[in-house]
Amino acid sequence: MRLPILIINFKAYAEAAGRRALEIAKAAERAARELGVNIAVAPNHLELALVAQSVDIPVYAQGADVETPGAHTAHVAVDNVKEAGAAGLILNHSEAPLALSQLSRLAARAKAVGLDLVICAPDPDTSLAAAALKPHAVAVEPPELIGTGRAVSRYKPEAVVQTVEKVSRHFPDVAVITGAGIESGEDVAAALKLGTRGVLLASAAVKAKDHYQKILELAKPLAD
Amino acid sequence: MRLPILIINFKAYAEAAGRRALEIAKAAERAARELGVNIAVAPNHLELALVAQSVDIPVYAQGADVETPGAHTAHVAVDNVKEAGAAGLILNHSEAPLALSQLSRLAARAKAVGLDLVICAPDPDTSLAAAALKPHAVAVEPPELIGTGRAVSRYKPEAVVQTVEKVSRHFPDVAVITGAGIESGEDVAAALKLGTRGVLLASAAVKAKDHYQKILELAKPLAD
Amino acid sequence: MRLPILIINFKAYAEAAGRRALEIAKAAERAARELGVNIAVAPNHLELALVAQSVDIPVYAQGADVETPGAHTAHVAVDNVKEAGAAGLILNHSEAPLALSQLSRLAARAKAVGLDLVICAPDPDTSLAAAALKPHAVAVEPPELIGTGRAVSRYKPEAVVQTVEKVSRHFPDVAVITGAGIESGEDVAAALKLGTRGVLLASAAVKAKDHYQKILELAKPLAD
Amino acid sequence: MRLPILIINFKAYAEAAGRRALEIAKAAERAARELGVNIAVAPNHLELALVAQSVDIPVYAQGADVETPGAHTAHVAVDNVKEAGAAGLILNHSEAPLALSQLSRLAARAKAVGLDLVICAPDPDTSLAAAALKPHAVAVEPPELIGTGRAVSRYKPEAVVQTVEKVSRHFPDVAVITGAGIESGEDVAAALKLGTRGVLLASAAVKAKDHYQKILELAKPLAD
Numbered sequence: 063m064r065l066p067i068l069i070i071n072f073k074a075y076a077e078a079a080g081r082r083a084l085e086i087a088k089a090a091e092r093a094a095r096e097l098g099v100n101i102a103v104a105p106n107h108l109e110l111a112l113v114a115q116s117v118d119i120p121v122y123a124q125g126a127d128v129e130t131p132g133a134h135t136a137h138v139a140v141d142n143v144k145e146a147g148a149a150g151l152i153l154n155h156s157e158a159p160l161a162l163s164q165l166s167r168l169a170a171r172a173k174a175v176g177l178d179l180v181i182c183a184p185d186p187d188t189s190l191a192a193a194a195l196k197p198h199a200v201a202v203e204p205p206e207l208i209g210t211g212r213a214v215s216r217y218k219p220e221a222v223v224q225t226v227e228k229v230s231r232h233f234p235d236v237a238v239i240t241g242a243g244i245e246s247g248e249d250v251a252a253a254l255k256l257g258t259r260g261v262l263l264a265s266a267a268v269k270a271k272d273h274y275q276k277i278l279e280l281a282k283p284l285a286d
Numbered sequence: 287m288r289l290p291i292l293i294i295n296f297k298a299y300a301e302a303a304g305r306r307a308l309e310i311a312k313a314a315e316r317a318a319r320e321l322g323v324n325i326a327v328a329p330n331h332l333e334l335a336l337v338a339q340s341v342d343i344p345v346y347a348q349g350a351d352v353e354t355p356g357a358h359t360a361h362v363a364v365d366n367v368k369e370a371g372a373a374g375l376i377l378n379h380s381e382a383p384l385a386l387s388q389l390s391r392l393a394a395r396a397k398a399v400g401l402d403l404v405i406c407a408p409d410p411d412t413s414l415a416a417a418a419l420k421p422h423a424v425a426v427e428p429p430e431l432i433g434t435g436r437a438v439s440r441y442k443p444e445a446v447v448q449t450v451e452k453v454s455r456h457f458p459d460v461a462v463i464t465g466a467g468i469e470s471g472e473d474v475a476a477a478l479k480l481g482t483r484g485v486l487l488a489s490a491a492v493k494a495k496d497h498y499q500k501i502l503e504l505a506k507p508l509a510d
Numbered sequence: 511m512r513l514p515i516l517i518i519n520f521k522a523y524a525e526a527a528g529r530r531a532l533e534i535a536k537a538a539e540r541a542a543r544e545l546g547v548n549i550a551v552a553p554n555h556l557e558l559a560l561v562a563q564s565v566d567i568p569v570y571a572q573g574a575d576v577e578t579p580g581a582h583t584a585h586v587a588v589d590n591v592k593e594a595g596a597a598g599l600i601l602n603h604s605e606a607p608l609a610l611s612q613l614s615r616l617a618a619r620a621k622a623v624g625l626d627l628v629i630c631a632p633d634p635d636t637s638l639a640a641a642a643l644k645p646h647a648v649a650v651e652p653p654e655l656i657g658t659g660r661a662v663s664r665y666k667p668e669a670v671v672q673t674v675e676k677v678s679r680h681f682p683d684v685a686v687i688t689g690a691g692i693e694s695g696e697d698v699a700a701a702l703k704l705g706t707r708g709v710l711l712a713s714a715a716v717k718a719k720d721h722y723q724k725i726l727e728l729a730k731p732l733a734d
Numbered sequence: 735m736r737l738p739i740l741i742i743n744f745k746a747y748a749e750a751a752g753r754r755a756l757e758i759a760k761a762a763e764r765a766a767r768e769l770g771v772n773i774a775v776a777p778n779h780l781e782l783a784l785v786a787q788s789v790d791i792p793v794y795a796q797g798a799d800v801e802t803p804g805a806h807t808a809h810v811a812v813d814n815v816k817e818a819g820a821a822g823l824i825l826n827h828s829e830a831p832l833a834l835s836q837l838s839r840l841a842a843r844a845k846a847v848g849l850d851l852v853i854c855a856p857d858p859d860t861s862l863a864a865a866a867l868k869p870h871a872v873a874v875e876p877p878e879l880i881g882t883g884r885a886v887s888r889y890k891p892e893a894v895v896q897t898v899e900k901v902s903r904h905f906p907d908v909a910v911i912t913g914a915g916i917e918s919g920e921d922v923a924a925a926l927k928l929g930t931r932g933v934l935l936a937s938a939a940v941k942a943k944d945h946y947q948k949i950l951e952l953a954k955p956l957a958d
Contacts, residue, residue, distance in 0.1 A: 074362065076355035080335065080369040107331035107362055108347075108370040111304065115336070123332075125360025131300035133433050133488070136349030136362075136382035138298065138331055145304040146332040158360035159833035162826060166860040187867060188838040194863035194904075209357050232866075232904055264357070378610060385607035390636040411643060412614040418639035418680075456642075456680055522810065524803035528783065528817040555779035555810055556795075556818040559752065563784070571780075573808030579748035581881050581936070584797030584810075584830035586746065586779055593752040594780040606808035657805050712805070 063150065063178040063198040064100040065237055066284045067260035068250070069122060070267045070277070071104045071152070078268045083109035084116055089273035091117045099284040101277065102178075104152055107138055114147025120178065122150035125158045129171040140171040150178030152262070154192065156205040162191075169195045180239070180262070186224035189238070193229045199237040200229055201262045207242035209265055213249035214242040219256055226257040244280075251283035260284070287374065287402040287422040288324040289461055290508045291484035292474070293346060294491045294501070295328045295376070302492045307333035308340055313497035315341045323508040325501065326402075328376055331362055338371025344402065346374035349382045353395040364395040374402030376486070378416065380429040386415075393419045404463070404486070410448035413462070417453045423461040424453055425486045431466035433489055437473035438466040443480055450481035468504070475507035484508070511598065511626040511646040512548040513685055514732045515708035516698070517570060518715045518725070519552045519600070526716045531557035532564055537721035539565045547732040549725065550626075552600055555586055562595025568626065570598035573606045577619040588619040598626030600710075602640065604653040610639075617643045628687070628710070634672035637686070641677045647685040648677055649710045655690035657713055661697035662690040667704055674705040692728075699731035708732070735822065735850040735870040736772040737909055738956045739932035740922070741794060742939045742949070743776045743824070750940045755781035756788055761945035763789045771956040773949065774850075776824055779810055786819025792850065794822035797830045801843040812843040822850030824934075826864065828877040834863075841867045852911070852934070858896035861910070865901045871909040872901055873934045879914035881937055885921035886914040891928055898929040916952075923955035932956070 070090055072078035078086055083105045094101040102120040105113040114121040123146075127137035143151055151172045154160045160168065165181070172179045179197040183189040189202045202225040204218050214222060226238045240253050241262035250261050263280065270276030294314055296302035302310055307329045318325040326344040329337040338345040347370075351361035367375055375396045378384045384392065389405065396403045403421040407413040413426045426449040428442050438446060450462045464477050465486035474485050487504065494500030518538055520526035526534055531553045542549040550568040553561040562569040571594075575585040591599055599620045602608045608616065613629070620627045627645040631637040637650045650673040655662050662670060674686045688701050689710035698709050711728065718724030742762055744750035750758055755777045766773040774792040777785040786793040795818075799809035815823055823844045826832045832840065837853065844851045851869040855861040861874045874897040876890050886894060898910045912925050913934035922933050935952065942948030 071359060074352065074355050074358040074366055076365070076369070079355060079363075079366040080371065083335070106366060107334075107360065108366055109335045110331075111307070111333045111336040112339070123360075128298065131298050131303060134298040134381055135295060135376075135379040135488075136331065136347075138360075139303075141300070142298055142303040142330060142332055145300070147304065152359075154834060155359040156835065157358055159835050161831035162834040162837055162863060163828065163831050163856050163860055165834055166857070166863065170859075183838075184835050185838070187842075188835055191834060191838065191863040191866035194866050195859060264359075380611065383609035383611050386602060386610040386613055386639060387604065387607050387632050387636055389610055390633070390639065394635075407614075408611050409614070411618075412611055415610060415614065415639040415642040418642050419635060519807060522800065522803050522806040522814055524813070524817070527803060527811075527814040528819065531783070554814060555782075555808065556814055557783045558779075559755070559781045559784040560787070571808075576746065579746050579751060582746040582829055583743060583824075583827040583936075584779065584795075586808075587751075589748070590746055590751040590778060590780055593748070595752065600807075603807040605806055712807075 065259040066254065067100045067102060067239065068281045068284055069102045069104060069262045071124060071262060071264040072106050072268055073264050074106050075268045078105065083113050086268060086273050087113045087117045090277050091119045092274055093277040093281050094119050096278065097281050097285045099281050101281055102150060110148060111146040120149035121147060122152055123148045124152055125155065126151055126168055129167055140168055141175055144175045144177055148177065150180065152180045152182065155182045156184055156203060156208060166195055169197055186221060186228050189225040190228045190232060193233040193236040196233065197236060199239050201239045201241055203240065203242040210243045211245050212243040213245060214240050215249050215252035215256060217243065222256045222258060247279040247282050250280055254283055289483040290478065291324045291326060291463065292505045292508055293326045293328060293486045295348060295486060295488040296330050296492055297488050298330050299492045302329065307337050310492060310497050311337045311341045314501050315343045316498055317501040317505050318343050320502065321505050321509045323505050325505055326374060334372060335370040344373035345371060346376055347372045348376055349379065350375055350392055353391055364392055365399055368399045368401055372401065374404065376404045376406065379406045380408055380427060380432060390419055393421055410445060410452050413449045414452045414456060417457040417460040420457065421460060423463050425463045425465055427464065427466040434467045435469050436467040437469060438464050439473050439476035439480060441467065446480045446482060471503040471506050474504055478507055513707040514702065515548045515550060515687065516729045516732055517550045517552060517710045519572060519710060519712040520554050520716055521712050522554050523716045526553065531561050534716060534721050535561045535565045538725050539567045540722055541725040541729050542567050544726065545729050545733045547729050549729055550598060558596060559594040568597035569595060570600055571596050572600055573603065574599055574616055577615055588616055589623055592623045592625055596625065598628065600628045600630065603630045604632055604651060604656060614643055617645055634669060634676050637673040638676045638680060641681040641684040644681065645684060647687050649687045649689055651688065651690040658691045659693050660691040661693060662688050663697050663700035663704060665691065670704045670706060695727040695730050698728055702731055737931040738926065739772045739774060739911065740953045740956055741774045741776060741934045743796060743934060743936040744778055744940055745936050746778050747940045750777065755785050758940060758945050759785045759789045762949050763791045764946055765949040765953050766791050768950065769953050769957045771953050773953055774822060782820060783818040792821035793819060794824055795820050796824055797827065798823055798840055801839055812840055813847055816847045816849055820849065822852065824852045824854065827854045828856055828875060828880065838867055841869055858893060858900050861897045862900045862904060865905040865908040868905065869908060871911050873911045873913055875912065875914040875934065882915045883917050884915040885917060886912050887921050887924035887928060889915065894925065894928045894930060919951040919954050922952055926955055
């Protein structure tokens with residue numbers, strides 16, 4: 063996983079459904095090329111293979127349900143995320159919480175098949191537990207700020223700082239990124255100043271009128 | 287929903303992952319055209335949009351998690367299934383069981399947005415409960431036969447007959463289809479003779495060496 | 511199941527935790543004796559055996575997780591509900607939704623071991639599906655009214671009437687009861703007038719200052 | 735939490751249902767007194783309050799679902815576990831896996847209300863993540879050995895040793911106990927020799943013909 067990183071989570075937003083997923087992914091690709099920074103897009107499951115075959119930037123899956131392929135109707139297997147063309151996997155987003163033991167198994171499998179692995183957690187203590195599973199990055203996201211436009215890097219900087227401190231003390235190989243409420247390039251810059259190596263965001267990019275311009279703004283601090 | 291129907295569920299099989307989903311979908315499309323029958327394919331979430339934009343036969347989603355688009359990381363919304371190009375939706379497969387009240391909500395939404403709706407159930411009593419939600423079809427599938435090669439139409443015909451009897455008595459507008467262990471055209475023919483209007487199957491088609499020939503065999507009884 | 515019935519759900523309320531569960535159960539017992547009506551109490555799992563050995567009115571479990579005893583840590587088995595001294599079982603409360611197929615299995619087991627069985631559902635269509643599983647009663651409870659003090663029998667009478675109509679047409683042996691927002695004897699009387707055979711309520715009784723007097727008021731309409 | 739400890743999990747075993755829960759708890763109490771060691775019993779939810787008011791040894795709940803009391807039908811609240819008379823709480827048993835973020839919240843609440851807290855995990859890596867949440871003890875239990883009679887301390891000693899090593903390096907205040915397949919006093923002694931501070935077991939005690947004698951045998955190594 064190349065750091066610093068900006069990850070754009072499409073969630074299940076209408077604005078990123080169907081063909082619109084391709085448009086946002088291509089805007090992100092253009093911004094990444096323009097700035098020379100690492101931007102990953104995380105389309106909804108429904109558009110994952112479609113997006114992955116259409117852009118050259120890293121595509122991350124928003125989650126996975128089982129480790130390996132098989133008779134798992136309506137489930138996403140880690141191996142199939144890779145097969146569909148993804149380069150990474152986000153696990154345990156606050157909107158898709160995973161049982162600890164299942165998270166542990168999925169994380170091990172993701173690393174085994176060579177996917178970039180980001181595990182989300184809501185606070186410093188839980189982030190430390192997530193870091194113990196040795197992902198490439200832990201994303202600390204206070205759920206009460208997600209989607210509010212009140213950026214974690216401004217409204218809850220102590221959660222970010224404590225996570226960086228705890229994780230780097232115990233598991234220095236695990237990067238810390240953050241998210242929740244990130245709306246502007248300034249919010250991203252503030253997050254990096256707190257010691258994180260990147261940002262995970264969603265609505266700011268997905269719901270922008272001009273995807274390219276907004277992603278450019280959001281990713282700019284990574285180039286500085 | 288055009289009846290009779292053959293629905294091919296790709297599950298999370300490795301044999302239907304990534305680009306291979308397209309090959310199987312195209313084989314099904316060719317067989318449907320050749321026989322003039324209705325064959326639907328249900329790719330994994332990861333390939334849904336990709337397959338839906340590539341074939342002209344109905345594409346069904348294997349499931350859905352929430353009714354409407356929004357901030358639902360790693361969840362599939364009914365509306366987005368439609369937006370991704372699907373024509374139908376399978377709910378409550380035994381490998382993806384749904385809470386009754388959630389099933390009720392998702393079913394209502396699927397009908398509201400114009401998706402063909404199939405609800406799966408493991409036995410006659412549960413099928414009657416599923417039929418009360420007024421899907422286009424109920425698929426009765428004894429879980430103990432799924433994936434065994436022992437066809438429900440031969441090894442548990444009474445479950446099929448009782449489902450047809452119960453559902454048609456109370457909810458005559460709901461079609462009954464069946465599945466589990468279906469391996470051959472003969473199994474499909476037997477299922478239709480029991481009063482069903484179609485078959486839901488997976489491994490027989492997905493794991494076949496020659497997808498086109500196998501699907502042709504399986505779908506042939508629908509043309510008779 | 512003796513009808514009409516008043517069922518008092520203790521939920522996980524602090525006011526009904528520990529020894530306080532016994533006090534409320536004994537108040538209900540006294541009111542039932544005084545009025546000669548059927549009042550059942552549904553204590554939290556933690557106090558079920560304790561309450562069941564202490565009162566003579568029917569004790570119902572608030573739910574169950576598995577059918578039969580065994581290696582199921584932190585799970586409640588239907589058979590053990592009976593063994594603990596309960597006379598009935600509530601399944602699929604909106605706060606404890608069950609997968610349709612699991613609900614079907616638990617319902618069958620509850621009837622097999624001789625427990626009174628109440629299945630909850632949020633609306634008329636889902637209630638019809640619940641009734642198809644042949645419980646002794648379906649409890650229709652619009653979740654948006656639960657705990658509000660706005661009684662379903664006054665604020666959503668059409669949901670109750672439609673449930674009674676649908677269920678009695680298809681499954682006349684299944685009684686319909688109702689709940690949500692029931693606060694007073696008048697609310698209970700109104701529910702009975704809509705064609706129900708009883709009421710399921712919680713906070714009105716559990717949070718009352720004088721449990722005996724409040725339960726007496728709530729149960730009075732059953733005696734009329 | 736007094737160490738070393740023997741915890742007897744009653745699961746949902748028929749042999750520990752209803753009044754039989756009291757008999758086993760009293761046998762454990764007698765053995766604890768006889769040996770002067772710490773034995774905790776973890777009855778099923780249904781008998782928790784009943785057992786807690788009947789014995790003087792620590793009673794642990796097998797799990798919890800929500801942090802605080804309220805409108806949570808069929809759910810167990812941490813605070814109510816305490817109110818029912820329990821002294822401790824087991825979380826995340828492999829038969830009752832918890833989402834990481836929920837586990838984190840429940841663990842914090844259990845410590846806040848003064849319950850002894852044991853978090854289970856299936857392997858060394860997951861145990862380290864569990865230990866990051868700072869319970870009094872982590873119980874490492876390879877699920878494939880649970881209930882087999884093949885003791886973890888003999889058949890998978892490396893899992894125990896690695897857990898002790900990892901946890902004590904990062905979180906030295908967290909005790910490690912173990913379980914799975916423990917059948918005899920020798921198995922318990924072997925577990926202690928591997929560096930653990932206690933054992934969590936179930937069927938060996940619950941299904942014994944003579945509960946007192948068997949628990950005496952199992953707890954004896956704690957006195958040595």
